[in-house]
Amino acid sequence: xxxxxxxxxxxxxxxxxxxxxxxxxxxxxxxxxxxxxxxxxxxxxxxxxxxxxxxxxxxxxxxxxxxxxxxxxxxxxxxxxxxxxxxxxxxxxxxxxxxxxxxxxxxxxxxxxxxxxxxxxxxxxxxxxxxxxxxxxxxxxxxxxxxxxxxxxxxxxxxxxxxxxxxxxxxxxxxxxxxxxxxxxxxxxxxxxxxxxxxxxxxxxxxxxxxxxxxxxxxxxxxxxxxxxxxxxxxxxxxxxxxxxxxxxxxxxxxxxxxxxxxxxxxxxxxxxxxxxxxxxxxxxxxxxx
Numbered sequence: 001x002x003x004x005x006x007x008x009x010x011x012x013x014x015x016x017x018x019x020x021x022x023x024x025x026x027x028x029x030x031x032x033x034x035x036x037x038x039x040x041x042x043x044x045x046x047x048x049x050x051x052x053x054x055x056x057x058x059x060x061x062x063x064x065x066x067x068x069x070x071x072x073x074x075x076x077x078x079x080x081x082x083x084x085x086x087x088x089x090x091x092x093x094x095x096x097x098x099x100x101x102x103x104x105x106x107x108x109x110x111x112x113x114x115x116x117x118x119x120x121x122x123x124x125x126x127x128x129x130x131x132x133x134x135x136x137x138x139x140x141x142x143x144x145x146x147x148x149x150x151x152x153x154x155x156x157x158x159x160x161x162x163x164x165x166x167x168x169x170x171x172x173x174x175x176x177x178x179x180x181x182x183x184x185x186x187x188x189x190x191x192x193x194x195x196x197x198x199x200x201x202x203x204x205x206x207x208x209x210x211x212x213x214x215x216x217x218x219x220x221x222x223x224x225x226x227x228x229x230x231x232x233x234x235x236x237x238x239x240x241x242x243x244x245x246x247x248x249x250x251x252x253x254x255x256x257x258x259x260x261x262x263x264x265x266x267x268x269x270x271x272x273x274x275x276x277x278x279x280x281x282x283x284x285x286x287x288x289x290x
Contacts, residue, residue: 026196026226026235027057027068029162029174030204031189031211032218036164036172037243039222040068041196043236058240062087063097065165066244070194072158075114079161082109099165103175106163107182114157122150156180160193170246186211190222196229203228215243223258 027040040057059067059080067083069076086105087097123129127147139147161177174185178193185191189211192200203225213221219241229235241258242251252258284290 025057025070025194026192026200026229026232027070027160027162027194028192028200028204028222028226029068029164029185029190030209030213030218030222031172031174031186032213032215032243033211034170034172035215035218035243035245036066036174037215037218037222038066038068038162038164038241039226040240041194041226041230041236042238042240043234056240058242060249061102061163061165063102063165064244064246064249065097065099065102065163066242066249068162068164068193070160075157075159076161078113079106079109079159082113098167099163099173099175100167102165103163103173103177103182106161107177110157110177110180115154118154119151122154123147126150162191162193164244166246172246192225194235196226196232196235199229199232200225219243219252219258223262227262 025041025043028038030037038058042057057069059069061067061080062084067076067080083102083106086109087102120130127143156179159177160179163175163177164173166172172186174191176183176185176191176193189209190204192204204221207221207224209218209221223239223241226235226239226241230237239255240251241255242249244250281290
């Protein structure tokens with residue numbers, strides 16, 4: 001008997017990323033005219049244990065921006081504190097510091113906080129060098145080359161971040177820090193991070209989301225994409241849904257009303273699928289195909 005082979009899955013539109021067990025969550029930001037819609041779960045993963053926790057993956061930043069976080073929450077905490085310290089008290093006004101400036105500063109802070117710490121740990125652990133002695137120690141050229149190669153091989157931090165906000169002209173923007181790189185995501189209309197990114201991306205493509213969508217449509221698209229991604233291991237069932245414009249940050253109240261509508265629609269879809277299966281069966285039987 002010939003063995004049937006499962007067909008290869010084709011990923012359209014975006015490059016397939018390798019799975020990362022440290023990003024077992026789902027965060028999503030999408031453009032909708034002059035709004036930005038934000039969705040996140042509350043799943044926390046520790047080693048091989050996963051649980052929904054009362055921890056928000058969405059953090060407000062100075063100057064009316066926001067951050068959505070996946071990965072090492074301790075490093076995220078350090079970066080948030082640093083970016084908040086970076087904005088002077090006199091600048092904590094809406095859009096006083098444009099989102100592109102904050103995003104670039106965030107990228108610099110990753111280098112300052114993560115890579116400097118990892119470099120110091122590597123030098124001390126493998127070569128016995130401290131921050132003082134490494135400046136004065138005499139190192140052979142071969143050893144210096146070896147050290148440089150190991151420093152360059154330090155892996156990127158185990159974090160992914162969406163940075164969202166508005167520029168000087170009050171235009172919305174989405175930036176993504178992932179695997180050591182900062183990218184501008186506006187041409188994609190949305191950005192996703194975490195273990196559920198692929199299913200959420202697929203669902204948003206399927207729904208035809210674009211930056212020209214109304215706020216109501218965008219809220220539905222993002223909520224549906226998050227719920228769709230919950231079949232991925234590590235994506236929590238608790239949902240946080242927000243949106244922001246150039247002046248304010250909003251949350252629907254209460255979210256359970258929207259969930260009730262969503263569940264009603266899903267039940268109707270199940271009924272439609274059941275009726276379609278019956279008609280499918282009757283047609284095949286009538287044509288004597290089965």
